[in-house]
Structure formats: C-alpha cells, structure tokens
Amino acid sequence: MKAALLILAAAGALAAGPGYAQSGAEVLKTKGCMNCHDAATKKVGPAYKDVAAKYKGKKDAEGELAAKIKEGKGHPKVDASDAELKAAVRQVLTTK
Numbered sequence: 381m382k383a384a385l386l387i388l389a390a391a392g393a394l395a396a397g398p399g400y401a402q403s404g405a406e407v408l409k410t411k412g413c414m415n416c417h418d419a420a421t422k423k424v425g426p427a428y429k430d431v432a433a434k435y436k437g438k439k440d441a442e443g444e445l446a447a448k449i450k451e452g453k454g455h456p457k458v459d460a461s462d463a464e465l466k467a468a469v470r471q472v473l474t475t476k
C-alpha cells in the first residue's frame with residue numbers, strides 16, 4: 381500500500397513536468413531561504429515552526445506570505461516564481 385502511494389506520488393511529480401518539479405523543501409534550500417531561516421531555531425529571520433504557529437488557522441496565509449516575500453514588503457526580496465514561493469511557504473506553514 382505504501383509502495384503504491386509512493387509510485388503514485390512519483391508519477392504525479394513527473395506529470396507536473398519541469399518548472400513545477402521543485403518541492404517546497406527544495407525551494408527553501410535552492411533559493412537561499414535557509415541562509416536566514418531554520419526550521420526550529422531563530423536565525424536572521426524567525427524559525428519556520430514559529431511562523432507556522434503564528435499563522436495557524438489564518439485564511440490565505442500562504443498567498444499573503446508568498447506575496448510579501450515576492451514584493452519584498454517587510455521581508456528581504458527573494459527572486460523566485462509564484463509557484464516556487466507558494467510551495468516554499470506551504471512547507472514553512474506545515475513546520476512543527
């Protein structure tokens with residue numbers, strides 16, 4: 381059962397094709413987010429788990445935060461696509 385799920389997930393990733401192949405975790409690494417952030421510890425920016433706690437239950441936190449990072453409003457501007465930023469923020473918001 382678990383193997384079948386993994387195969388389905390892999391097939392889904394392939395079907396999505398290039399450009400949307402990066403997972404949130406990959407974006408966090410390749411776009412330099414980890415230079416200023418850590419999952420559990422405050423560095424230059426807040427720990428992802430603290431951000432997740434702060435935005436817990438907030439509607440459209442994902443879109444709001446992705447826009448904030450994209451536009452560089454109150455956050456250092458990061459050069460990444462909307463899809464990449466949304467994937468990254470989704471990953472941040474699920475950090476425990």
Ligand code: HEC
Pocket residue numbers: 407408411412413414415416417424425426431434445449454455456458460465468469472
């Ligand atoms: C140059 C350092 C730096 C980089 C690179 C950086 N951040 Fe941040 N980040 C910060 C700082 C400083 C804050 C705290 C200021 C704030 O609240 O926006 C922050 C805050 C945040 C927050 C919380 C914002 C809020 O309103 O509470 C999120 C989510 C976040 N960063 C995600 C990311 C993601 C995703 C990336 C990579 C695409 C990234 N950051 C890259 C420095 C950085």
